[in-house]
Amino acid sequence: MEAKNVKxxxxxxxxxxxxxxxxxxxxxxxxxxxxAYIILTFLQEALMKSQDxxxxxxxxxxxxxxxxxxxxxxxxxxxxPILPMLKKELRLRRDMSNQExxxxxxxxxxLFTVIVAFASSLGLNIxxxxxxxxxxxxxxxxxxxxxxxxAFVVGLILYGLISPLAEExxxxxxxxxxMRRLYGPVLAIVASALFFGAFHGNMVQGVYGGCMGILMAxxxxxxxxxAVPFYFHMAANLAVYITAYAESxxxxxxxxxGCVILLAVAVGCVVLDWRSRKVG
Numbered sequence: 488m489e490a491k492n493v494k495x496x497x498x499x500x501x502x503x504x505x506x507x508x509x510x511x512x513x514x515x516x517x518x519x520x521x522x523a524y525i526i527l528t529f530l531q532e533a534l535m536k537s538q539d540x541x542x543x544x545x546x547x548x549x550x551x552x553x554x555x556x557x558x559x560x561x562x563x564x565x566x567x568p569i570l571p572m573l574k575k576e577l578r579l580r581r582d583m584s585n586q587e588x589x590x591x592x593x594x595x596x597x598l599f600t601v602i603v604a605f606a607s608s609l610g611l612n613i614x615x616x617x618x619x620x621x622x623x624x625x626x627x628x629x630x631x632x633x634x635x636x637x638a639f640v641v642g643l644i645l646y647g648l649i650s651p652l653a654e655e656x657x658x659x660x661x662x663x664x665x666m667r668r669l670y671g672p673v674l675a676i677v678a679s680a681l682f683f684g685a686f687h688g689n690m691v692q693g694v695y696g697g698c699m700g701i702l703m704a705x706x707x708x709x710x711x712x713x714a715v716p717f718y719f720h721m722a723a724n725l726a727v728y729i730t731a732y733a734e735s736x737x738x739x740x741x742x743x744x745g746c747v748i749l750l751a752v753a754v755g756c757v758v759l760d761w762r763s764r765k766v767g
Contacts, residue, residue: 551636
């Protein structure tokens, strides 16, 4: 039985200490990411000045892709100081899980996760588009234009691999797991998702990220596998990114009927999973 004291709560920590333990990984990631991005920007500008006009013209035309690559590299540098924290949190999570994850099939978990990610991400995007909410934020439009301005193959790597890995290490791997230990799973699912939504910096992505954050944290909590939110994030990003380039697919899916079907599939899968685990 874990000891508690009245003032400090579990493990003798007070509210400020708990809040700092949760926020510190994000602050460390943000500082490391920002430092790497600033250094890369400085090097890029120095290289531009040292090269001829042909090179400068080419790099200027590819400015969105260059910025995306530097952002991706910044993310990878940003998670480096977080990796020891991730290792610790995953070890603690395994110790607390009673090895539940060992009784589950990894391939089945991942397939289920990809289906839910595909349906929920597209369904929610369609809903935000049809209601006009996606067009209500100028900041979101600028972010979207920047994201879809990168070369397609580069975007697949950035949004299908680098961004999911970096954000899952920070938000589910460390922050969610810490909140889970300190505050319990229900509050951790909701609060970490709100934090994840706010991280995106605009209302449209905030709502979308918050909803996706709840789903990812919930599925992580149910499965006990860190691979689950990572594959969810990867599949969701790729589904939205690729669909944006497929006009025929947009015409078929971006309708009220398509929205209802996709969201119904996502909700149905989660409910079936919850009932099956409850019965099991």
